[in-house]
Amino acid sequence: MSVVGPWECRLAGAGEWRVVPVPGSWEQAGIPMDRSGPVEYRATLRPPADAAGRRLRLRFGAVSYACEVLVDGREAGRHVGMWDAFEVDVTGLVEPGRPAELLVRVEKPASLTGGPDSAPVPGRYPARETLAGFLPYVWGHSHGGVWQPVELLVSGDCAVRDVAVSGDVGPGTEAGRLSVAATLLGPGEVTVEVHDPDGRLVDRQQRTGDAEVAFELTVPEPRAWSPHDPARYAVTLRTCDGDERTVLAGLRRLTADGALLRLNGEPLYPRMILSWGWYPDRLHPDPGPERVRADLVELRRLGFNGVKLCLWFPPEYYFELADELGMLLWVELPMWLPHPTAHFRGQLFTEAERLVRAAANHPSVILVTLGCELSAAVGADVLGPLYDLVKRLAPGVLVRDNSGSGEAYGGLLDEYADFDDHHFYCEPAYFRATLEHFAPRWRQPRPWLFGEFCDLDTFRDLRRLDTSPDTGRPWWVSADPAVNPQGARWQYDVPAQEETLRRNGLWDAGAELERISARQAVLHRKVTLEAVRTRTDTSGYVVTGERDTPISTAGVWDDLGRLKVDPEEFAQFNGDLVLALDWDRRRAWVAGGDRPAPFDTWCHPVGARVRAHVVLAHHGRTGGPARARWHVGFPDADPFATGRLDADAPRGTVSGLGVAEFVAPAVDRPRRAVLRVDVDCAGETTSNAWPFWVLPGDGWADAGPVAVIDPAGRLPDLAKVAPRVVPLDTPGAVLLATAWTAAARRHVAAGGGAVLLVDAATADPPLPVAAMPFWREAVKVVEPHEAWGDFPHDGWTDLQFAGMAPDLALADADRHAGARPLLRRVDARTSAVHDYAVELPYGSGRLIVTTLRFDGSAGDQPLGLRRNTGAAYLLGQWVGALTGPAARPDSAVGDRAVPDAVAGPAEPAVHPAPEGGWGH
Known part of the structure; x- marks a missing residue:
């Protein structure tokens, strides 16, 4: 029975009572976010008149964080821990048929004042000394109060308190097995029945027990639980006192076959989304079953088959829906940046046992990590026993001590782990090398998953958040610290973003910046996920993240709950079957030895022989011969090359299907082509597509003589690209320089043209440089400028920029009168x-x-200018624009931040693929 409301709350002993939602949080009732309590809740408890002689218990779904429960002023119980359900026995404290006052006095974890390392706000339970998880770092604070339902349970003395169920299934047609253990309020007889997914009774047993009773049940002709067939068995327990409890359980077996995960003997590749439990329309992680169901169904459309519950623990219905829908779950105990005090250590094991017991009932839960990115503050004395506890309570899952690894975050190196796990937030050029660095060949093969990775923040157009005159923008946009205190957040730039954007003349360009950044986000994730899937030593991943938050816009859903990606497009590189490309290898003799010599795989000159190796990562349901067809062509034109590839593609493998080989056709201007591959593997189909740019051989046609000053040694092969390399004093020469020398300054001051390539080692550059990622956390905007010539772009940076992407940007250009930007970077988090x-x-x-x-040469970028086809072509356009006097058309000067080619009205929330589409 539900406790009769309404619920009210107030700061303990002070102020007027105010209505508060239960389930909900006290912040929703207007109590300041940075107040840790205590806060008092009250409601009327109405025990039924026919409950005389029965046991009465209050069941709390969850309370944050520590609470004391009183009935008519008498203490009924206490609880510490914000995520788990608990019961309080009120038998003898209430009289059946007579109302009683229920009072719950609550304190929540005390947040911080200005970032992760700042001083805490007043409170008995500092957040870093509790299992508060990551939500305080998402919006600044923990939610406080009775945030899950409260129920009154009426039963006899022999009633079921808790049930633990685990199911196992062997290979082939072996019988399945269900282990059932129940704790009882009092001794008595218990009957258990098991019904199969079709409702047929398959086993029935009876036991008499005192505090506990256990059953081992056999399931003939078992139907295993899997994402493709989430079959569940109904396990019903009945006591001699009339209590009844039904648990829906699954039969499944998770094993590791080297790096390959197997579920019920079949290959499994977890593809999960990272969830922090953030729901923008509320201040607690209890969105309701309908919302969770809709989210999980949509994630399946995007190709995901699971969710990582990163440092939070959801309501029970979340697990039940995952079981029902066949979505895998990775449970992470909410331990991050802890201060392991005596209170923390005691609570860690107490809360971990409760949480793991609750999660272990569900076949969807396959992975558990004990914490996230832990440093040396938590050692073997904690992680060793905790690992043993979890393995005992959840024998059907794989467990790891530290998601992200101690070797990456300065934590424990002698691990307690069933699998490897790293969090790689990489620029594409460094991703493959990073994987190699953390995967030495001598390591014993075991599953290797990326517990979070592959984020890319998109631009947040704040004008979208002006949802109505009544509600206005969300509270976390406010610059008023009384409304939006910083708390634990390290990223606290949203309140200043409008001012920053207006100052930079970008406020009115928000819709276009948002559209461009959404395209760049899909591109980044496509490149990264395909790189992961081409490796046989990777076993699964978790993409960051589920939805935009006050500290990050890397979600697949925006702040208003709208998808930022097209599901069909995203699923092409995020499914059971994924096609990817690889390339021939080349080497160069440099300084007396061999070195890798990558080349530009996305830009090709006319007549070039292009060899794209087509790779299939197959973690689907059927293996066998793979038949692939490919074609490449320009949009709105017939393909200029086609082919067929046939190869065997066993399940759980990465297979080369063959080479899509063609010659770049003649063009009179740079053109974008698309290579598309469609594959059928024993009835399972998928497709994928990639852009290429075909460049004419006259990228330097308008360029005059070129001089060079290159003490940095970045342009040794310039003469193989530029038609005329001459001394600096040659009339009309354009200077290419890697240092801002006195000679370079004299040349420009006297009326010459120059391109200055700066890096971190450049002395006294005209503009200061700052280290920052090119692809991640930023929107790149191609500004109108005649120097672009006919270099192909649609106003944003696609893969034609991959070979020249830097990790440095220029600052303070706007301080120079007459400065004309060519390529700008707008930070997606700060708007700088x-x-x-x-x-x-x-x-x-x-x-x-x-x-x-x-010159490329960073990570796996092309080695040198002559191998960097697209970059060399662009450099020729710039030199051509600087050759001789150049007009400065009025149309290219002004406050406009976005070129005519891409400016336009606001786009819908689901953004289209680039012109022509990936698949056309």
Whole structure:
């Protein structure tokens, strides 16, 4: 029975009572977010008149964090722990048929004042000394109060308190097995019945027990639980006192076959989304079953088959829905940046046991981590026994001590772990090398998952959040610290973003910046996930993240709950079957030895022989021969090359299907082509597509003589690209320089043109540089400027920029009167603006300063200018624009931040693929 309301709350002993939602949080009732309590809740408890002689218990779904329960002023019980359900026996404290006052006095974890390392706000339970999880770092604070339902349970003395169920199934047609253990309020006889997914009775047993009773049940002709067939068995317990409890259980077996995970003997590749339990329309992680069901169904459309519950523990219905829908779950105990005091250590094991017992009932739960990115503050004395506890309570899951690994975060190196787990937030050029670094060949093969990775923040157009005149923008946008205190958040830039955008002239460009960044996010994830799937030593991943938050816009859902990606497009590289590309290897003799010599795989000159190796990662349900067809062509034109590839593709493997080989056709201007591959593998089908750019051989046609100043040694192969390399004093020469020397300054001041390539080692550059990622956390905007020539772009940076992407940007360009940006960077988290290329006035000449790496050579970028086809072509366009006097058309000057080619009205929340689409 539900406790009769309404519920009311107040700061303990002070102020007027106010209505508060239960389930809910006291912040929803207007209590300041940075107040840790105590807060008093009250409601009327109405025991039924026919409950005389029965046991009466109050069951709390969850209370944050520590609470004392009183009935008519008498203490009924206490509880510490914000995530787990608990019961309080009120038999003898209430009289059946007579109302009683229920009072719950609650304190929540005391947050911090200004970031993860700041001082805590007043409170008995500092957040870092509790299992508060990550939500305080998402919106600043923990939620407080009675945030899950409260029920009154009426039963006899022999009633079921808790049930633990685990199911196992052997290979083939062996019988399944269900282990059932129940704790009882009092001794008595218990009957258990098991019904199969079709409702047929398959086993029935009876036991008499005192505090506990256990059953081992056999299931003939078992039907295993899996994401493709989430079959469940109904396990019903009945006591001699008339109590009844039904648990829906699954039969499944998870094993590791080297790096390959197997579920019931079949290959399994977990593809999960990272959830922090953030729901923007409320201040607690209890969104309701309908919302969770809708989210899980949509995630399946995107190709995901699971969710990582990162540092939080959801209501019971979340687990039940995952079981029903066949969604895998990774449970992570909410331990992050802890201060392991005596209170913390005691609570850790107490709460962990409760949480793991609750999770272990569910076949969807396959992985458990004990904490996230733990440092040396938590050692073997804690993680060893905790690992043993979890393995004992959840024998059907794989367990790891530290998600992210001690070797990456300064934690325990002698691990307690059934699988490897790293969190790689990488720029694409460094991703493959990072994987190699953390995967030495001598390690014993075992599953290797990425417990979180592959984020990319998109631009947040704050104008979208002006949802109505009544509600206005969300509270977490406010610059008023009384409304939006920083708390534990390290990222606290949203309140200042509007001012920053207006100052930089970008406020009105929000819709277009949002559209561009959404395209870039899909591109980044496509490249990263395909790189993971081409490796046989990877076993699964968790993409960051589920929805946008006050500290990050890396979600697949925005703040208003709208998808930022097209499900069909996203599922192409996030499914059971994924097609990817790989390339021939090359080497170069450098300084007396061999080195890898990557080349530009996305830009090709006319007549080039292109060899794309087609790779299939197969974790589907049927193996066998794979028949692939490919074609490549320009949009709105017939393909200029086609082919067929046939190969065997066993399940659970990564297989090369063959080479899609073609010659780049003749073009009179740079053109974007698309290679599409469709594959059928024993009835399972998938497809994927990739862009290519075909460049004419005259990228330097308008370029005059070129001089070079290169003390950094970045342009040794310039003469193989530029038609005329001449001394600096040659009339009309355009200078390419890697240092801002006195000679370079004289050349520009006297009326010459120059392109200055700066990096972190450049002395006294015209503009300061700052280290920051190119692809992640930023929107790249191609500004109108004649120097772009006919270099192909749609106003945003696609893979034609991969070979020149830098990890440095230019600052303070706007301080120079007459500065003309070419490529800008708008930070998706702070809205700060930097530049990757800008023309600066200098004397009588023209100077383009850039951090773009025309010579590549970072990570797996092309080695040198001559192998960097797209970059070399662009550099030729810039040199051509600086050759001789150049017009400065009025249309290219002004406050406009987005070029005509991409400017337009606001786009819908689901953004289209680039022009022509990935698959056309």
